[in-house]
Amino acid sequence: MTEFNTRISPSPRRALLDLAPLELDCMNTLWPMGQATVREIRDSLAARRPRAYTTIMTIMDRLARKGIVERRKVGRAYMYSPNLSAEEARTQALGQVIENFFGGSKEALLAQLSGDAPRARAAVAAVGPNGDGLEELVPTKRRDDSC
Numbered sequence: 001m002t003e004f005n006t007r008i009s010p011s012p013r014r015a016l017l018d019l020a021p022l023e024l025d026c027m028n029t030l031w032p033m034g035q036a037t038v039r040e041i042r043d044s045l046a047a048r049r050p051r052a053y054t055t056i057m058t059i060m061d062r063l064a065r066k067g068i069v070e071r072r073k074v075g076r077a078y079m080y081s082p083n084l085s086a087e088e089a090r091t092q093a094l095g096q097v098i099e100n101f102f103g104g105s106k107e108a109l110l111a112q113l114s115g116d117a118p119r120a121r122a123a124v125a126a127v128g129p130n131g132d133g134l135e136e137l138v139p140t141k142r143r144d145d146s147c
Contacts, residue, residue: 027082031086039077
């Protein structure tokens with residue numbers, strides 16, 4: 001079987017939060033598989049989100065153009081593999097949420113998650129637009145990495 005690698009130059013829009021819902025569904029299907037063809041991804045998605053083969057093919061092509069997945073030709077089909085792990089993707093997405101919605105303040109995020117909205121607003125305001133004051137709110141090193 002002939003194998004060719006196809007590298008598509010990623011677009012500047014690589015933020016994980018920019019993924020459409022079906023793109024994210026395809027990634028959530030691909031991550032546990034490690035690598036897969038369009039048919040395998042479509043078949044795995046079919047139970048909860050049935051889509052045409054050509055729809056999934058288009059989505060996977062978009063993900064390749066964004067640099068989220070790599071594809072290589074194996075025989076007549078393309079084999080797709082993720083360029084970042086699910087853990088890396090979660091870390092990147094959470095970082096974007098913290099930066100864009102909470103002014104870079106992890107404390108503000110935690111306050112929001114705990115239901116303490118006034119504390120969250122105060123934490124975001126304390127950080128300021130340029131991240132001033134962030135050092136006092138968020139420790140730079142965890143004391144116990146076993147958690």
